[in-house]
Amino acid sequence: MKEFDTIILGGGPAGFSAGIYAARGALSTAIIDINMLGGQPSNYLELENYPGYPHIGGFDLMEKFEEHADKFGVEKFPMQEIEKIDLISNPKLIKTKEEEFRAKTVIIATGAQPMKLGVPGEKEYVGRGVSYCAVCDGAFYRDKTVAVVGGGNSAVEEAMYLTKFANKVYIIHRRDALRADKIVQQRAFNNPKIEFVWDSVVKEITGHELVEKVVIENVKTHEISELDTNGVFPYIGIVPNIDFINGQVEQDKGGFIITDETMKTSVDGVYAVGDVRHTPLRQVITAAADGAIGAVYAVKYVEEVVTAPSH
Ligand code: NAP
Numbered sequence: 001m002k003e004f005d006t007i008i009l010g011g012g013p014a015g016f017s018a019g020i021y022a023a024r025g026a027l028s029t030a031i032i033d034i035n036m037l038g039g040q041p042s043n044y045l046e047l048e049n050y051p052g053y054p055h056i057g058g059f060d061l062m063e064k065f066e067e068h069a070d071k072f073g074v075e076k077f078p079m080q081e082i083e084k085i086d087l088i089s090n091p092k093l094i095k096t097k098e099e100e101f102r103a104k105t106v107i108i109a110t111g112a113q114p115m116k117l118g119v120p121g122e123k124e125y126v127g128r129g130v131s132y133c134a135v136c137d138g139a140f141y142r143d144k145t146v147a148v149v150g151g152g153n154s155a156v157e158e159a160m161y162l163t164k165f166a167n168k169v170y171i172i173h174r175r176d177a178l179r180a181d182k183i184v185q186q187r188a189f190n191n192p193k194i195e196f197v198w199d200s201v202v203k204e205i206t207g208h209e210l211v212e213k214v215v216i217e218n219v220k221t222h223e224i225s226e227l228d229t230n231g232v233f234p235y236i237g238i239v240p241n242i243d244f245i246n247g248q249v250e251q252d253k254g255g256f257i258i259t260d261e262t263m264k265t266s267v268d269g270v271y272a273v274g275d276v277r278h279t280p281l282r283q284v285i286t287a288a289a290d291g292a293i294g295a296v297y298a299v300k301y302v303e304e305v306v307t308a309p310s311h
Contacts, residue, residue, distance in 0.1 A: 004030045004075070006298050007094060007103035010241070011076065012039020013284045014274025015109035016065035017291030018298075022107070023072035025299030030075040030103075032096065037078050038062035039111055040275070041284050043136055050284050061284070082244040087270045090306075104306045105269045105298040108249075108257060109291060110241040112275040112282065117149060117234045121205030129211025130232050134158035137231070141166045146231035147214050148172070149202055155235035156180040156188045162233065163193040170227060172197045172216060197227070205232050240276045252278045263294030269301055 005027035008015045015031050022029040031037065041047065044058030053061065069076075080096035091102040114132035116122060122130055131137040134148075138161060146166045148159040151173035157180070159169045171188070176198045178185045188194050197216065203224065204215040213226045240255045250258045250266035256279070257272035259265055265272050271294035274287035 001100045001102060002030070003091070004028045004101065004103045005302050006030075006105040006107060006295070007032060007092070007101055008107045008109055009033075009082070009094075010039065010109035010111055010274070010276070011037030011066070011078065012109060012111050012274060012287065013041060013062070013065060014111070014276075014287035014291040014294075015039065015107070016062070016069045016074075017288040018107045018109055018271075018273055018295040019069040019074040019291075020072055021292045021295035022298055023069070023074050025295065027105075027295075027299055027302055028075075029073075030077060030101070031069070032077045032080050032082070032094065032101070034081050034110075035079065037066055037076060040113075043133060046135070047284060065288075085244055085246075085248070087245075087248045087267050090269065092269065104302050105271065107263075107291075107294050107298055108242075108245070108265070108270065108272040108276055109274045109287075109294075110276050111287075112238040112240045112256075114234065115237045115239050117202055117236065119202055119204055121207075121211075122232075122234070125205055125207065125211045125232070128209065129207060129230060130205060130234075132234060134161050134233055138162050138165050141231050143167050144230040145228060146170070146233060147197075147202075147227060147229040148233045148235055150235040150237070151175060151178040151180060152235065152237065153180045153184055154237075156184050158233060158235055159194055160184075160188060160191060163191055166231075167193065169194050170197050170229065171195075172200050172202060172214070172227075174201050174219060175199065202232070202234075238275070238282075242276060254278075259294075261293075262297040263290055264297060268305070269298075271295075271298055 011033040041058035084095040086093040094101040147170040263271040273290035273294040275282045
């Protein structure tokens with residue numbers, strides 16, 4: 001069994017930042033991740049909005065975060081899936097297939113992932129025409145046709161981004177009005193490369209080696225039709241990575257963890273930071289900022305509550 005003052009679940013920007021602040025606050029600190037460390041930004045081709053780095057590869061930035069956490073002695077446990085977790089007990093218990101951990105505090109930084117359409121062909125064509133990241137994969141669709149699914153800010157903004165490369169971008173939306181902000185909508189309506197497919201849902205993604213078509217259903221007429229496309233980019237929202245939590249902390253209706261301004265969850269000694277929490281902006285910079293706040297309050301918790309002398 002391994003014991004730490006704080007265990008951080010998730011090694012993305014929020015987790016590394018929390019690790020750096022916790023370790024500098026003299027807590028023995030570990031990061032556990034189900035995957036390799038680096039989180040979502042490791043897949044971003046380039047970031048242009050992380051201050052101090054006008055252009056940096058996502059992988060490169062996360063490598064710097066990791067080196068920084070290493071420097072302060074944060075222990076790392078990648079590729080460990082949580083089998084059991086008890087956040088209510090003190091110390092907290094985390095069990096993976098490989099190890100059993102105990103910690104005075106837990107900082108949840110497991111991030112979020114794109115919501116899936118859940119239609120035949122989606123899983124099969126990931127990396128062969130289905131992508132959840134226009135910034136990562138847009139350049140593969142130069143002079144081609146792509147279909148974006150969804151009507152929110154992400155769908156419409158990413159569709160606009162894809163027009164830099166593709167000749168034609170369909171936006172397939174299940175209603176006849178967009179959810180995206182009006183100014184974003186107006187830009188899309190004015191873009192000659194974008195064609196809207198209203199009141200429609202994707203039923204199937206088909207092709208051979210690569211994606212060739214999407215099968216769509218008009219939800220009003222129930223008419224089924226096909227659109228020729230080389231790529232499908234679902235942008236229908238994101239879901240937090242919280243399967244392992246089993247409702248032990250309070251969540252909003254989308255499943256995102258509710259925190260106060262110190263990143264504390266509904267459970268004492270448990271903090272949530274970054275994309276996994278209920279927050280108005282999900283960016284590397286906000287995740288890193290959350291990590292700093294959560295870790296500082298985890299340090300205070302250990303000092304004031306867990307190790308305070310009893311009277
Ligand atoms: P969102 O605002 O929740 O929009 C999701 C879209 O997908 C909606 O249009 C929804 O349709 C559609 N949808 C949901 N489930 C679907 C399904 N199963 N099949 C087909 N369509 C489905 O999600 P988002 O665009 O990812 O944005 C998330 C948050 O980040 C929002 O608050 C957004 O404003 C914010 N954001 C802001 C910016 C910015 O300010 N620059 C950029 C990106 C995102 P309905 O409209 O019918 O519900």
